[in-house]
Amino acid sequence: MHNFFWVYDLPTETFAILMIAVFVGFYWAGLIFLRPILRQFVKNTRGANDIVGYVLSCFCVFYGLLLGLIAVTAYQNASETSAHVTHEAAALSALYEDVSRYPEPYGQNLRWILRDYTRYTIKYAWPLQRQGIVPVDGTIRVQAFQEKLLDFQPATPAQEILHAEALRQFNTFLEHRRMRLFSVNTAIPPVMWYVVILGALINIAMVWLFDMKFITHLLLGGLLSAYLGTMIFLIAAMDHPFRGEVAVTPEPFEALYKHMVEE
Amino acid sequence: MERHQSRGLTHRVSRRDFGRHASAAATLAAAQAFAPFLFVGCRPTGMPAGRQPIRVGLLHSQTGTMAISETSLRDVELFAFEQINASGGLLGRQIEAWGPDPKSRTDLYPKRARELIDWGAAALFGCWTSSSRKAVLPVIEEHDRLLFYPVQYEGNESSAHVVYGGLVPNQQILPVIDWLSSPAGGGLKKIFLLGSDYVFPRTANFVAKKYMAAKGMRPAGEMYLPLGHRDFAPVVNLIQASGADCVLSTVNGDSNIGLFNALAEARINPEKLPVMSTSIAEDELRNMLPEQVCGHLSVSCYFQSLPTEANRRWVDDFRHEFGHDRVTGDPLEPQWGLVHLWRQAVERAGSLDTEAIRGAMGEGLTFAGPGGLVQLDPKTQHCTRYFRVGRIRADRQFDIVHQSDAPITPDPYPQIAFPGWSCDWTKGGITRGPEVSIDGDI
Numbered sequence: 210m211h212n213f214f215w216v217y218d219l220p221t222e223t224f225a226i227l228m229i230a231v232f233v234g235f236y237w238a239g240l241i242f243l244r245p246i247l248r249q250f251v252k253n254t255r256g257a258n259d260i261v262g263y264v265l266s267c268f269c270v271f272y273g274l275l276l277g278l279i280a281v282t283a284y285q286n287a288s289e290t291s292a293h294v295t296h297e298a299a300a301l302s303a304l305y306e307d308v309s310r311y312p313e314p315y316g317q318n319l320r321w322i323l324r325d326y327t328r329y330t331i332k333y334a335w336p337l338q339r340q341g342i343v344p345v346d347g348t349i350r351v352q353a354f355q356e357k358l359l360d361f362q363p364a365t366p367a368q369e370i371l372h373a374e375a376l377r378q379f380n381t382f383l384e385h386r387r388m389r390l391f392s393v394n395t396a397i398p399p400v401m402w403y404v405v406i407l408g409a410l411i412n413i414a415m416v417w418l419f420d421m422k423f424i425t426h427l428l429l430g431g432l433l434s435a436y437l438g439t440m441i442f443l444i445a446a447m448d449h450p451f452r453g454e455v456a457v458t459p460e461p462f463e464a465l466y467k468h469m470v471e472e
Numbered sequence: 473m474e475r476h477q478s479r480g481l482t483h484r485v486s487r488r489d490f491g492r493h494a495s496a497a498a499t500l501a502a503a504q505a506f507a508p509f510l511f512v513g514c515r516p517t518g519m520p521a522g523r524q525p526i527r528v529g530l531l532h533s534q535t536g537t538m539a540i541s542e543t544s545l546r547d548v549e550l551f552a553f554e555q556i557n558a559s560g561g562l563l564g565r566q567i568e569a570w571g572p573d574p575k576s577r578t579d580l581y582p583k584r585a586r587e588l589i590d591w592g593a594a595a596l597f598g599c600w601t602s603s604s605r606k607a608v609l610p611v612i613e614e615h616d617r618l619l620f621y622p623v624q625y626e627g628n629e630s631s632a633h634v635v636y637g638g639l640v641p642n643q644q645i646l647p648v649i650d651w652l653s654s655p656a657g658g659g660l661k662k663i664f665l666l667g668s669d670y671v672f673p674r675t676a677n678f679v680a681k682k683y684m685a686a687k688g689m690r691p692a693g694e695m696y697l698p699l700g701h702r703d704f705a706p707v708v709n710l711i712q713a714s715g716a717d718c719v720l721s722t723v724n725g726d727s728n729i730g731l732f733n734a735l736a737e738a739r740i741n742p743e744k745l746p747v748m749s750t751s752i753a754e755d756e757l758r759n760m761l762p763e764q765v766c767g768h769l770s771v772s773c774y775f776q777s778l779p780t781e782a783n784r785r786w787v788d789d790f791r792h793e794f795g796h797d798r799v800t801g802d803p804l805e806p807q808w809g810l811v812h813l814w815r816q817a818v819e820r821a822g823s824l825d826t827e828a829i830r831g832a833m834g835e836g837l838t839f840a841g842p843g844g845l846v847q848l849d850p851k852t853q854h855c856t857r858y859f860r861v862g863r864i865r866a867d868r869q870f871d872i873v874h875q876s877d878a879p880i881t882p883d884p885y886p887q888i889a890f891p892g893w894s895c896d897w898t899k900g901g902i903t904r905g906p907e908v909s910i911d912g913d914i
Contacts, residue, residue: 314759317797318540324795325543332554349573353535353543470795 217453225442232438233431236413240426244417251418261418272408276440283397283447290392290450291457297385298461304382307375315361322357326350327466335459338451343393397448409437519824520592525568529588531598536576542600544755546571548804549597551793552811562818578603585611594824595814602626602671616826620814622807626675627884630895630902636854637806639773641679642883647859648748648771649683651874652718662692664716666723669696673722678910679889686888692716702730708738719747728752732764742767753801757868765864773857774805774843775870786842809841813848834898845879851896854882
């Protein structure tokens with residue numbers, strides 16, 4: 210599947226048009242070159258169109274269910290990843306506010322590291338995630354923050370409460386960060402894609418078996434293929450939550466960083 | 473069919489065999505003939521294949537005791553590379569920077585340097601302490617890479633594989649002694665030399681003592697304490713007892729907090745006993761109480777408060793990018809200049825090859841940085857720099873009280889301390905003089 214990642218570099222409209230064009234083109238090419246051969250199997254069968262129609266309907270129920278479930282899975286993956294990103298940014302924001310109450314220079318040093326982490330996530334981690342690479346340098350920044358956070362020795366009961374809250378918030382942040390990193394390579398398994406593609410081919414092949422006027426065949430089959438291409442485009446666009454234009458963006462981090470540098 | 477005589481045996485060579493051998497010979501001959509033309513465009517220039525970005529390595533500790541200083545350097549380097557990328561890149565390619573963490577451990581610096589070179593780094597930017605720089609030297613020399621080192625250091629070193637951006641003693645220690653003993657500096661001639669116990673303070677004070685002796689001065693005292701030492705009360709008593717009228721401090725890191733704390737507790741103010749520090753910049757001041765340090769002095773090539781338009785613009789850009797409470801300072805500005813000098817050298821050489829870059833640097837490069845004009849001296853691969861003295865303000869910034877008339881040419885081997893030693897990389901490198909033994913075990 211890795212060979213097809215270039216499609217995520219295309220604008221969404223181009224990607225959609227390409228998928229539709231591939232499916233319609235394949236259908237039309239098959240109609241011209243393969244249909245005469247395939248028609249041999251049902252040529253002398255009485256009511257062949259009805260039989261093909263029944264089988265196609267039955268097939269489409271199963272195939273439609275499969276596509277629907279996969280589309281939902283892809284959407285859920287993207288949506289969960291987006292939630293992890295939002296929660297990570299929210300936890301980071303809360304942590305930033307907590308450490309801002311620390312006495313100086315601890316507060317300033319801790320704020321600088323969190324700001325650096327946020328900047329790194331936007332400018333360096335995100336482009337890597339878009340390529341399916343798990344960014345590792347954020348870990349160094351997290352370690353630097355943890356080191357400085359644990360350096361702080363609370364001197365008053367109020368500082369003790371604040372420090373405990375900051376540690377709790379730090380753990381929440383770590384959890385969501387880890388989930389974001391796990392999501393970098395989240396995708397529909399290749400075996401599911403094989404079944405989807407095979408199903409699409411069978412679907413198109415069955416339409417070739419119908420006996421009707423060539424122009425009607427071109428038009429009706431073309432429409433069906435175009436919709437198949439659209440469905441598969443939809444799943445592909447939502448698959449790999451950090452790739453392509455329909456991807457999870459660093460917007461929550463960008464908003465947070467703007468607040469951090471402008472305070 | 474022809475017959476060949478081979479080792480006394482006669483065997484037949486078929487047309488097919490002949491054709492096979494002839495093809496192989498022709499292929500080899502063609503490969504040999506065309507190889508120089510094919511490879512001249514890539515290998516010798518050191519450029520990565522295809523449209524791959526140019527990789528550079530950042531060698532800075534991001535955790536451990538040095539992190540608070542070195543992460544600012546990493547930030548300024550990343551900022552410089554981002555700006556170069558935004559303006560179209562270098563030789564039409566983007567620059568990709570990577571900085572693994574040496575964790576403030578000297579033994580990890582060479583390991584990380586090796587990792588960066590294996591990753592494909594064309595040049596390395598970084599190090600802070602002299603020990604880390606010295607630890608990295610064998611690796612960069614083995615792999616023929618350049619290290620761009622921004623921090624002031626003790627001199628007595630020059631490597632063809634290092635470009636030094638910070639001050640050396642003839643740009644810092646010697647002028648500061650001149651200034652302190654001049655009427656402008658208060659005519660302070662009883663100088664107490666106080667330092668952390670490692671290579672920079674020991675060597676810097678060695679040079680200082682030689683220079684003071686040549687001027688007919690004697691240090692009021694000399695003392696070294698381990699890095700990280702915090703109890704300076706006995707030291708302050710000793711300084712008072714010595715009758716010193718000023719302290720030239722090469723104390724580094726967190727120890728400065730202890731030093732100024734002890735001075736404040738002994739009710740010693742800057743009017744009574746000014747401390748001239750070589751290692752306190754804006755970043756260090758963040759960790760110190762203003763009421764303890766206000767009025768004391770620092771020597772540097774750059775202060776954030778420098779009132780020039782170029783500096784204001786640079787500081788504004790830096791703060792806009794990293795936050796309005798961030799500060800610039802001495803090693804940040806030199807490193808900014810070093811990145812741009814490297815860019816100029818690569819552009820001029822049209823190559824990433826170390827020898828070609830060194831050749832380009834040999835023609836003399838200049839960069840109008842935020843701290844003023846910087847010129848790379850091809851003889852020493854050090855930079856000409858302004859000498860500046862700043863008085864610490866209550867807002868943790870500096871009032872610049874003195875600045876040299878022009879940038880000072882670097883000399884890593886001041887003759888007053890290292891007679892007979894000199895360096896000229898345009899004419900073969902280092903000329904060695906008699907061995908010089910620096911006081912103390914360093």
